[in-house]
Amino acid sequence: MNKIDDCIFCKIAAGKVGKLIYEDDEVAAFDDLNPQAPVHVLIVPKKHIARISDVMNDSDVCLMGKIVVAANKIAADRGISQDGYRLVINCNEGAGQSVWHVHFHLLGGRSLSWPPG
Numbered sequence: 566m567n568k569i570d571d572c573i574f575c576k577i578a579a580g581k582v583g584k585l586i587y588e589d590d591e592v593a594a595f596d597d598l599n600p601q602a603p604v605h606v607l608i609v610p611k612k613h614i615a616r617i618s619d620v621m622n623d624s625d626v627c628l629m630g631k632i633v634v635a636a637n638k639i640a641a642d643r644g645i646s647q648d649g650y651r652l653v654i655n656c657n658e659g660a661g662q663s664v665w666h667v668h669f670h671l672l673g674g675r676s677l678s679w680p681p682g
């Protein structure tokens with residue numbers, strides 16, 4: 566799956582469906598459809614990358630760093646910076662990946678246990 570027409574997160578990131586809560590030139594974020602915490606935001610590159618293990622070159626590495634910066638901003642906006650938050654990337658089916666466009670889960674607003682299931 567490589568085309569915007571086939572990928573729901575490409576469509577959301579392009580503003581074609583859903584509602585963005587954050588956007589810059591390269592990154593977009595939106596609330597998860599099925600939230601697992603009071604704050605559950607998905608942060609994605611606008612560029613289609615299927616999975617985090619496909620991140621190989623310096624440009625994509627830099628892009629992932631920009632997602633972390635966006636996540637930090639959103640965490641501050643949502644008031645969860647102080648108490649704490651979690652960034653999660655699931656890679657491939659065994660880890661629970663179900664949408665084939667790289668996304669960082671930003672979770673917070675409640676106590677989060679460890680280890681995750």
Ligand code: 5GP
Nearest residue numbers: 573583595596597598599655661662663664
């Ligand atoms: P994964 O299981 O791939 O790590 O995470 C996929 C996440 O995307 C899930 O938490 C799921 O609830 C969310 N999701 C799937 N489809 C949509 C959608 O169309 N819109 C939004 N906002 N979230 C979605």
Ligand code: ZN
Nearest residue numbers: 572575613666
């Ligand atoms: Zn995509």
